[in-house]
Amino acid sequence: MKNYNVGIIGATGMVGQRFVLLLANHPNFKITALAASQRSAGKTYTEAVANRWAMTEQMPNCVKDMQVFDATNDIDKITAAVDFVFCAVDMKKDEIKALEELYAKHECPVVSNNSANRFTKDVPMVIPEINSDHIKIIEAQRKRLGAKRGFIAVKSNCSLQSYVPAIYPLDKKFGVDKCLVCTYQAISGAGKTFERWPEMIDNVIPFIGGEEEKSENEPLKIWGEIKGDEIVPAENPKFTAQCLRVPVSDGHMAAVFVTFKNKPSKEEILSVWKEFSGEPQKLNLPHAPKQFLNYFYEDNMPQTKLNRNLEGGMAISIGRLREDSQYDYKFVCLSHNTLRGAAGGAVLLAELLCEKGYMD
Ligand code: NAP
Numbered sequence: 001m002k003n004y005n006v007g008i009i010g011a012t013g014m015v016g017q018r019f020v021l022l023l024a025n026h027p028n029f030k031i032t033a034l035a036a037s038q039r040s041a042g043k044t045y046t047e048a049v050a051n052r053w054a055m056t057e058q059m060p061n062c063v064k065d066m067q068v069f070d071a072t073n074d075i076d077k078i079t080a081a082v083d084f085v086f087c088a089v090d091m092k093k094d095e096i097k098a099l100e101e102l103y104a105k106h107e108c109p110v111v112s113n114n115s116a117n118r119f120t121k122d123v124p125m126v127i128p129e130i131n132s133d134h135i136k137i138i139e140a141q142r143k144r145l146g147a148k149r150g151f152i153a154v155k156s157n158c159s160l161q162s163y164v165p166a167i168y169p170l171d172k173k174f175g176v177d178k179c180l181v182c183t184y185q186a187i188s189g190a191g192k193t194f195e196r197w198p199e200m201i202d203n204v205i206p207f208i209g210g211e212e213e214k215s216e217n218e219p220l221k222i223w224g225e226i227k228g229d230e231i232v233p234a235e236n237p238k239f240t241a242q243c244l245r246v247p248v249s250d251g252h253m254a255a256v257f258v259t260f261k262n263k264p265s266k267e268e269i270l271s272v273w274k275e276f277s278g279e280p281q282k283l284n285l286p287h288a289p290k291q292f293l294n295y296f297y298e299d300n301m302p303q304t305k306l307n308r309n310l311e312g313g314m315a316i317s318i319g320r321l322r323e324d325s326q327y328d329y330k331f332v333c334l335s336h337n338t339l340r341g342a343a344g345g346a347v348l349l350a351e352l353l354c355e356k357g358y359m360d
Helices: 014-024 045-052 075-081 093-105 128-145 164-174 211-222 266-275 339-355
Strands: 004-009 029-036 068-070 084-087 110-112 152-154 176-185 225-227 230-232 238-245 252-260 293-296 316-323 329-335
Touching: 004 014, 004 075, 014 029, 014 339, 029 075, 075 093, 084 093, 084 339, 093 110, 093 128, 093 152, 110 339, 128 152, 128 164, 128 225, 128 230, 128 339, 164 176, 164 211, 164 252, 164 266, 164 293, 164 316, 164 329, 176 211, 211 238, 266 293, 266 316
Parallel strands: 004 029, 004 084, 029 068, 084 110, 110 152, 176 238, 293 316
Antiparallel strands: 176 252, 225 230, 252 329, 316 329
């Protein structure tokens, strides 16, 4: 892979900090611009983050004294300094849409964590192991935006990155008829730590705004197909979801129930998971986990604290596969929400886009 200069929009936030850590050690990407809101603009990264550094690892030296730009007003300086940007900002949806399009129209590709453009018909929403072919829609998007080089590509919501990778290859082989999931989601998914959200200690909150809709609808776009100038979502498999916030720092778990069109044996399911890999593994991308789907045979595994960092937080852990009295099977899945589910997933997507020539 060639080398690229990259920017982080929303660099001071929870996901932004993850980007900083991942990119500070990246073999091909170099951080050359950091941006956030007007509140942070003009400060050094250390001053702008102040006491909000939420990572267990130290802030990397290479960013400590970098000046933070205003994501909107300094766009010319930012786009001049980078080949593309990652974006993870806490703003209103229409503002995020406008900001991401502004960068794309400035001929700067945007790899986004935000939900604002996930259902824009010519914006690919990609889990690189599953629907890497959707990036071909970028040509149609460039035409709409009047851009030659700029575009927007997004990753899906963090909640579904645990169970979609497990369900997708099973659906391709055996046909999934219906699927029910209950997610148990970490507080970092809300950009929080226990210090900043003490109400979450010893507590479960049975509501995460918008999360159940995303968990049910986004998989259908991932299963979708490019038709003309848009990605048309699939109609199946149908998902129903309940999403709970639990007192965990990082790592989203999902309890999954699934019924098949052609019910496989337990051994067949385990074999599909073991064998499944995608474009990132074929291309040997820097953030591709060697083994994407990992099954644990112990009854009490996977556990959030023990397994969320598997393969740098980029692999999916699965366990407790067994027959169910109402669905065919049930099992649990786990993924790291700010790594695979956010910054890591976006870095992997950017690596795919680089390797396929979209960042040149
Ligand atoms: P966060 O910790 O609240 O950080 C928000 C970031 O947005 C900060 O850098 C903030 O800068 C910046 N920002 C706010 N208003 C801005 C503006 N007007 N212009 C430019 N930057 C602005 O939020 P987060 O948890 O990192 O989430 C960021 C995005 O990623 C959200 O869209 C979220 O839905 C998505 N996401 C999060 C996760 C997760 O696990 N946390 C997973 C998937 C997706 P200041 O410091 O200057 O205010």
